Amino acid sequence: MKHTNRLIHASSPYLLQHAHNPVDWYEWGAEALSRAQQEDKPILVSIGYSSCHWCHVMERESFENEEIARVMNEHFVCIKVDREERPDIDHLYMDAVQALGVHGGWPLNVFLTPEQKPFFGGTYFAPPSWTQILTNLHAAFLANRKQVEDTAEQLRLHLLRSDVERFRQAPVEAELVATARGLYEKLAAKFDPVWGGMSRAPKFIMPAVWQWLLRYHMLTGEQPALQHTLLTLKKIAMGGIYDQIGGGFARYSVDGEWFAPHFEKMLYDNAQLLSLYAEAYALTRDPGFRTVITETVGWLTREMTSPAGGFYSALDADSEGEEGKYYVWTYRDLEDALGEHAPLVAEYYAAQPTGNWEHGWNILTRLLPDEDFLKQQDLTADAWQELLAQSKARLLQQRALRPRPGLDDKIITAWNAMTIAGLTDAYRALGSPDLLALAVQNMRFLENELLDGQQVYRSYKDRRSHTRGFLDDYAYLIQAYRKLYEATFDEYWLRRAAFFLEATLALFLDPADHCFYYTAHDGDALIARKKEIFDNVIPSSNALMAQNLWHLGMLLDRDDWKENARALVSGFSRLIADEPNYMAYWATVYLEVEKGMAEVVLLGAGLEDVRKELQREYLPFAVFMGAVAGSGLPLVADKTVIDGKTTVYVCYNKACRLPVYTVPDALQQLQRDTPVLSSTQLKY
Structure with missing residues (x-):
């Protein structure tokens, strides 16, 4: 190839795709930022990801064009960023572009002063427009420097004002069911009664919304919430958004009928959907939901698992230069x-x-x-x-x-941990040991390649990247560990969850507001440090940390962790009530905290069979602990096996009901606080 630039040394598949552009690309780092300051040049930051269709288009049209590249190289310090490897940079400059009134998307092209302050940005630009923008911004930077600096400073001040400061309000004082019903009514007003989902196109699946609706149904017994959720899941599974032949889900549907997808397949979507369909199957025993789970896991093992056991990030929408060509048929x-x-x-x-x-x-x-x-x-x-x-x-x-779509074989810690959680949920619902084995195999890969003491690293491709983990990496890792513990009662997993929770508190927590920064205290210094509040394509990392604190607080009897969780949720309770679409995972944690959860302890030699039978049920408001004999866990240590039988204790806030010895008796105690019947008694 004629050109080779610095990106040839990158670990990211997306950056490597640009390694032979005539653009003099840098990775984000001291070398590029120092050059901008020394030469007093504006910085162009171009952000995308490997399976992004319009990123590929802009590369072909502009970044491979010699004349356009010459203009970029002459007037700007050009930096390429993989948004999946550096979500901190992506979050920051996406916020800036949206503050300028531009609809966000990828590729995201942002122009900065030499001090990293943004002053202009946008998404995809066709070559004539891109050339004109480059020329105009270069001229403006030279002739109207003060105006550029003023705009950049205003944006910097906007970025410094945190979402916590903007959106945190006095807690909601209303009774739990009334608040939950208000959330439901806001969501229900947008339901599509024919095709499921929300009444708009394009249609994104939004798993956290439907998981919350299942819990709302369990809380209130209201059938319309359940029926619409089940309609949605069935329509999605019947649609083109689901790969009817190979399993797995595409990113979204461009229409309102789940028919024509944007064909890229992302690991994080499928990880969340494993959990969602597992919960729906546990509640209904619908064989169609079981098929979705098994086929999606088939795709995961066949196309997305590395020889060492890590899960790859994504498959492109395109093959042979056409979107969807791999998946469609004459x-x-x-x-x-x-x-x-x-x-x-x-x-x-x-x-x-x-x-x-x-x-x-x-x-x-x-x-x-x-x-x-x-x-x-x-x-x-x-x-x-x-x-x-x-x-x-x-x-x-x-x-x-057929020629396959491009594979982004980068292995991201957060997305892998999310998939471990999805596989563990599927294992509990279906009982297949292969699902648990796949989850454990993946966790061993993370432990071998991406964890070092309390330090988590973001990604791996042939080697570990130098990028240190962000809050979502830690949060999903903790969730994966605690779910593995509850599915196996192997206390190694629980100790690891607690270890990384302590590390996250030390590295990310802002004690002033109980919230967590997205970047660690000793991470790369950007012009603003953000806190992720709203759900995006994956749930908010602060919401997940609130849930981790709440669940591990119960499992390990740590009242301080539970109080931190309560403070987090309480501070956003009004925003949860007002914006359930963007706060759905928070809404789930809100129900768990305000309703309370059962602490279920299993003891005795036969506990494994009892655990499997019990956990096949849909029990979203319970945590599970167990030991064959002795255990040092605070809520297990004082309980005993009675008469040599496997013994089940159902407790609430550490106060236990009488011990029982069968799953039906345990379910009866658990359902005493919920208005609906067990899944074995529900008929659909």
């Missing part, structure tokens, strides 16, 4: 792969001879529930499931021969 493709069965399978997946999408392509989607399709075709369930399984296998085999 009718002739189906005929060639399936022979005589093609018409029936095509009917099942709503495929048309002329295509059901653009350019004669078919996106495989299901318009009818299975029971209606079987009735329409006069088929038995067993015969159809056998034929469908064979057809999926053939189509998957045929698809594997």
Whole structure:
């Protein structure tokens, strides 16, 4: 190749994609920032990620263009940033661009003064516009320096004002159920009663919203919340947003029917959806939800797992230069792969001879529930499931021969830990030991490659990156450890969760407001230090830390941790009530804190069978502890096995009911505080 720039030494796949641009790219760091100061040049920070479609387009059109690159190199210090490796930089400058009134997105191109203060930014620019912007900003920087500096200073002051300062208000004083009902009504006003989800396009799945609605149903017994959530999950699983052949979910649907996705597959979406579908399956025993889980895990192991056990970050939407080409089918493709069965399978997946999408392509989607399709075709369930399984296998085999979408093989700590949590939730609901084994394998990879004492590192590709972990890396790691403990009662996992919780308190907590900074106290110094409050594509890291404090406070009898959690949630309770769409994970923690949670202790030689049976139920307001014999855990140490039987203690705020010896008796005690029946008694 003609050009090679500094990015050739990067670990990020996204930065490596730009290593042969004629642009004189730097990674973010002292070398680039010092050069900007020494030469008094403005900085161009271009932020994107490996599976970003428009990032690729802008690279092809502008960053590979020799003349455009010459202008960039002459007038700016150019820095490339992988938003997934450096979310701290992305958060900061996305906030700045939005403060300028620009709708955010990627690629994100931001212009800074030599002191790193932003003064202009935007997203994708076509080549003529980009060239004009470069020329104009260079001229403005030379001729109107004071105006540029004034704008930059105003933005800096905006960035310094934290979201905590802007949004924290006096706590909500209303009764729990009334507050929760108010949240539900705000969400329900936007429900799409036909296709599920919210009434808008494009449609994002937003797993945290539906997880909260399941808990709201458990709190109140209200059926409409449950029915809309189940409708949503079924419609998503039937749509093109779900890979009907290979499992796994795409980023979002461009329409309101979950039909045509933006085809990139992100690890973090699928991790959250494993947890969501596991919870829905535990509540309903709907076999379709079980299929989604098993097929998604199949995709995860087949396409997203490194030989060493780490999970890769993403698959591109594009292959062979076209979005979605890997996943779509002509009718002739189906005929060639399936022979005589093609018409029936095509009917099942709503495929048309002329295509059901653009350019004669078919996106495989299901318009009818299975029971209606079987009735329409006069088929038995067993015969159809056998034929469908064979057809999926053939189509998957045929698809594997195509050029694959680009793989972002960067392994990110937070997203891997989130996937461990999803696999552990799936293990509890389905009982398959393979799911637990995959979760443990991944945790061992993180421990071997990305943890060093109390220091967590952000990412790995062939080697560990130098970027230190952010709050979400620590928060999801703690969650993964505590979920592994509750699914196994191996106290090693619990000790690790407590160790990293203490580390997070030391490295990230602002004691003035009980909130956590996104970057560590000794991390890279940017022009402002942010605290992540709102849910984004993944839940707020502060909300997850509130939950970690609450759960580990119960598991380890740490009242100080529970009080910190309560203070965090209380400070945002009014914002939770006003903005449930953007505070859904907070809303879940709010219910846990305000309602209280059961502390369930299992003791005795047969506890494993009891644990598995009990945890197959949907019990979102309970934490679990257990030991075959002795344990040093505060809430376990004073309890005993009675008459040699496996003994279950159901406690609330450390006050226990009479011990019981069977799962039905334990469930009866747990359900005494909830108005709905167990999943074994629910009928849908």
